[in-house]
Amino acid sequence: MLKFLKQVVDYGKETAQAAKYIGQGLAVTFDHMQRRPITVQYPYEKLIPSERFRGRIHFEFDKCISCEVCVRVCPINLPVVDYEYDKATKKKKLNSYSIDFGVCIFCGNCVEYCPTNCLSMTEEYELATFERHELNFDNVALGRLPTKVTDDPMVTALRTLAYLPKDVMEPHDLPAGSQRAKSN
Amino acid sequence: MQIAEGVQLVTFGILSLLMLGAALGVVLFANIVYSAFLLGGVFISMAGIYILLNADFVSAAQILVYVGAVNVLILFAIMLVNKREDFKPLKNSWIRQGMTVVVCGGLFALLGSVSLVTPWKISTVMPLASSTVPIAKHFFTDFLLPFELASVLLLMSMVGAIILARRDFVPDTVTGITSTQDSLTLPERPRELAGK
């Protein structure tokens, strides 16, 4: 009998605890309701990518020496380096260079290892196309520079959290010339 | 009340037609799922006729018990055991059919004679405003025994269901195992195992 009563009491306690936790959860949800939304209204507002952002890869045709290091360090040997050996100058002559961004994982190994720094990361991330083959960028497309978000008159550029002044969480309506918080 | 009586008559006609049609459908449809759904239709139109008889509580109980519980359980049973099997021609099936005809004919004769004998007088007693309280009074006075018996019956079936549901021993059907395994394997070419 006593054992049964103890079971009942334990069950009651568990129930009360569960109810308490649900109440706490509701309090958290309710608390979130009065916080300011962190929404970035995307096509009209855009976040400024950080300086180490790994976006679409930029390629400088004239710097390339066709060494194929980028192909070797790539996890899937993605860059296509088309060159011929020029016997007169005893140098490789690059015909074309392409990277398929539908397959690229933006790991940045090619940029890291390129001996002449002809590869670099840009801040472009809007790569949507109507067909996946359009993502196969040749050396002309790779050589284009993206428009900066801050230069686009249609877009309100917003800073990401790390670039906001101290104790500011809200990128909208920053005073002009406000500096980012110093890292210690 | 001219309009009210007209509405009652038309409603009665529609409900009876619905009920008879649905009942015929229950019997005649080859698809058992249709029959089960139409059974719900029969129950609902029956509830409508109860409303016409000023028995609002009974009609609500009819919907709750028959449509909401019995019919849903029937549907559950059908949908969980939806095994499609072709009919095998039985030997001597005429005996069964003959028996069915005899039983159904007897039932029809019985009900027909009852309906002919009954005087069908239209009651002149004013209907009660609320039938709930008189029903409860009847349940706990002159109909106490059948009421309690029905609850004991339900309790028995509930206990039986619980015993069936938490049966601890598994009946060892040695013969059944091979057939179930056959039905569970996918139709594919038998592979040779690596050890062989």
Added chain:
Amino acid sequence: MNSGIDLQGTFIQSLSDFGISAELAKVFWMPFPMLLMIIGATVGVLVNVWLERKISAAAQQRIGPEYAGPLGVLQPVADGLKLVFKEDIQPAKSDPILFTMGPVLVVMPVFLSYLIVPFGQNLVITNINTGVFLWIALSSIVPIGLLMAGYSSNNKYSLLGGLRAAAQSISYEIPLALSVLAIVMMSNSLNTIDIVNQQADYGILSWNIWRQPVGFVIFWIAALAECERLPFDLPEAEEELVAGYQTEYSGMKFALFFVGSYVNLVLSALLVAILYLGGWSSPIPIDMLSNLLGVDPSTSWVQVVDASLGISMTLLKAYFLVFIAILTRWTVPRVRIDQLLNLGWKFLLPISLANLLITAALKLAFPTAFGG
């Protein structure tokens, strides 16, 4: 308790003055409250969808619908229009009749249940004695529609979702009915108007929630499960069942399910307001207020204020509960099917039975406080 405004009586009286017989006038009157209630319920759905989107957004620190109308209030209308104009797809191997009947059977009982929802002393479509019982009976038809939809789609996810929905709603109907029964025992009537009047004497102090706190919680949990709201939305659990019985539906038939579930939520909230939160009566009784101000409670403008206050009180209470439901949606994770059935059969059912028995005992012991 004053009788309040009798619109029906006034309407019939004014038509009779034109020489139309009283019963014909009643026939003319009948469509008005029904149409009003259907429109009201549909508008209630739109409001509910907007609230759901806005509150969900706020709980997740988003903005939610913003561009369609001020604060996005026209967004549900746009959603509805989209669903109306969408192609009505009928899967090739489905059962066409049952496929169409399913959503209809799900929506109809829910709209029918609005017959018994009172917004004031005379602001109810039918004042029938079986009130709440009729609602329970009607809501038991819904699983048949769900099973129909699940079966006719000819899709295993649909069938599983339909079976789950039916199992869920029949197992939660029992605690629901038992907790309603405790209320009915206290007010000695199944009639919704009697139930509200029974709680109207001392304002907020006489609401049933103080006398039936356990029943209130059980009713609310069971109502959430009946509406398939989030902690209990297993029949349409996206991760496992795609969309349950709604998987194959599109266009207006899907919209019927959608409307049905939201109307059901509003209906459940309204019924909680009526059964436990004093229905149309305001926290401070209006009679007391008018006596305090020295106004006769039977003057016409007090009556109008009383009626409109009653409607807004009922709606306010109902939408407060809807708000709680939406908040719960973003707080509590979905339960598993075994947890759901355990909660229903092993927890809610015994507790609601005990609640019923204790209510009966208290009624015998303290007949004045618990409706002798």
